[in-house]
Amino acid sequence: MALLSAEQIRDYAIDGVVVLRGVITPETVARIAAGVETNLASPSEWSNDYTPEDSGGRFFDDYVSWQRIPEFADTALTGVLPRIAGELMRTSSPRFFHEHVLVKEPGTSTPTPWHHDDPYYSVEGMDNVSLWVPLDPIPTSIALRCLKRSHHSERRFIPNRFVDDSPYVAQANGFETFPSASELESLGESITCEAQAGDVVAFHFRTLHSAPGTQGHAQRRRIVSFRYVGDDARWTTRPWKTSPPFESNGLQDGDVLDDERFPTIVI
Structure with a gap:
């Protein structure tokens, strides 16, 4: 039996973002939250703290910890999330790419700048989805912002560093520097994704998005x-160090991601 309606799947394909209400149980939310506490207590070598020293609050992120944090592995590989991913991508065998923890403590001034995820990653392809899972109430004032339908644009942008919003490189073939705010307005309709624990915001790797402090x-x-x-989905090499900074481990550009780091889930 399908989890999602035909309308939700269609909205994702057309808009590049859809909010799915109440699809995660309180028990699963609590399990993910326990994993976050483990991650905060024992960050990986790839963790970051983006909070300036003279600023209040804290903006912490980390990723690719699922192999050492069972709560993340269980959630990513079993249960409702891979089923949602498969339905949105119209595949019976979604492949898990990675998890990404983002924690903003109260009073954090540091925003998440406008960006799309695709250029940060070592993967090409249009079949993809980020399932953004809030563990706390997310009112409009601190909610994720997305530009609807921006994933259809052929324009791709050089990634910026979250710590200071500076570009990874000055120029790169096939990529532009990030547009101004006025240019962004022409790339899609901005929506604010208010959400509660138990909801999921699903968005495409090429959907432009941001979040305030x-x-x-x-x-x-x-x-x-x-x-x-x-x-x-195919492996690719970027003109910069990707985030996460996965090594190729023998994968060549154009290869399917047949690698234990990226497990396939049969739905």
């Missing part, structure tokens, strides 16, 4: 994004 908000904003790729 948590100044004036009394609660933490804990998010785990579980990222999946589909049938057309």
Whole structure:
């Protein structure tokens, strides 16, 4: 039996973003939250803290910890999330790419700047989805912003560093520097994805998105994004160090991601 409606699947394909209400049980939310606490207590070598020293709050992120944190592995590889990913990508065998923990403590001034995820990654293809899972109430004031239908654009942008919003490189073939705010307005309709624990915001790797800080908000904003790729996903080399900084481990450009780091889930 399908989890999602035909309308939700169609909206994802057309808009590049859809909010799925109440699809995760409280028990699963609690299990993911336990994994986040483990991750905060024992960060990986790839973790980051983007909070300036003279700023309040804290903006922490980390990724690719699922192989050492069972709560992340169980959620990513079993249960509802891979089924949602498979239905949105129209595949019976989604491949897990990685998880990404994003925690903003109360009073964090540091925003998540506008970007799309695709150029940061060592994967090409249009069959993909990020399942953005909030563990706390996310009111409009601190919610994810997405540009609907921006994933259809042929324009691709050089990634910027989250710590200071500077570009990874000055120029690269096939990629542009990131557009101004006025240019962004022409690339899609901006929507704000208010959400509750138990909801999922699903968005495409090429969907432009951002998020504000948590100044004036009394609660933490804990998010785990579980990222999946589909049938057309292929390994690629970028003109910069990717994020996550996966090594090729023998994969060549154009190869299917047949690698234990990227397990296939049969639905």
